[in-house]
Amino acid sequence: MVARKPGATEPAKCPVCNGTGEISRTVHVGRKRRVAGEQTGLCLNCLGSGEAPST
Ligand SMILES: [Zn+2]
Secondary structure, X not given: OOOOOOOOOOXXXXXXXXXXXXXXXXXXXXXXOEXXXXXXXXXXXXXXXXXXXXX
């Protein structure tokens, strides 16, 4: 029988993407930085894993 402590072994969520591994960013184009739309990209903080990197 293995007893697991709640929350003890669960990895922390990435605070940047909130555990999703993706972040939506606004895309600007041109000199006037016109908003071209939104783009979903990989979270650079956790590199898409959704887990907060342990440093
Ligand atoms: Zn992240």
